[in-house]
Amino acid sequence: MKRIILCVLAAAAIAMLSGCTFLSEERIKLRDLDFTVLSEEKIPEELMTIIEEKKKEPFQITYTDKEYLYICTGYGEQVTGGYSIAVNELYLTDTAVYVSTSLLGPESADKSNKTPSYPYIVIKTEYIDQTVIFE
Numbered sequence: 001m002k003r004i005i006l007c008v009l010a011a012a013a014i015a016m017l018s019g020c021t022f023l024s025e026e027r028i029k030l031r032d033l034d035f036t037v038l039s040e041e042k043i044p045e046e047l048m049t050i051i052e053e054k055k056k057e058p059f060q061i062t063y064t065d066k067e068y069l070y071i072c073t074g075y076g077e078q079v080t081g082g083y084s085i086a087v088n089e090l091y092l093t094d095t096a097v098y099v100s101t102s103l104l105g106p107e108s109a110d111k112s113n114k115t116p117s118y119p120y121i122v123i124k125t126e127y128i129d130q131t132v133i134f135e
Contacts, residue, residue, distance in 0.1 A: 082106025
C-alpha cells in the first residue's frame, strides 16, 4: 500500500514540476533582426505571384530563397487607399522569429478616394531556419 501511495505522489510531483516548467516558460529575445521593407519592384517574382493570389484576404506567409527570409503580412481589401504598415518588432528567440506589424489608416483627405486597396508588407531579413510567429 505504501508503494502505491509513493508512486502516486511521485507521479503527481512530476506532473506538477513539468506543468510549472511549461507555464513559466518565457520567451527570451536573443536579438533584434535587421530588415528591409521591399518595394514591389524588389519582391521576388515567385513571391509576388503568391501575394497577388492572396491579397484580397488577410494573409501571413513566409518565403525563402535560402539566402534571405521574406516575411509577408497582408491586411486584405480596404475600401480606400492611403494605408501604410508599420513594423513594430522583428526579433529572434532560441525557438522562433517573432514579427509584429500594424495597419495605419489613411489621412482624412485620402478617405475621399473610394478605390479599394490591398495593403501588404514584405520584410526581407537574413535567412534563419526558424518558425516565424506573427503577433
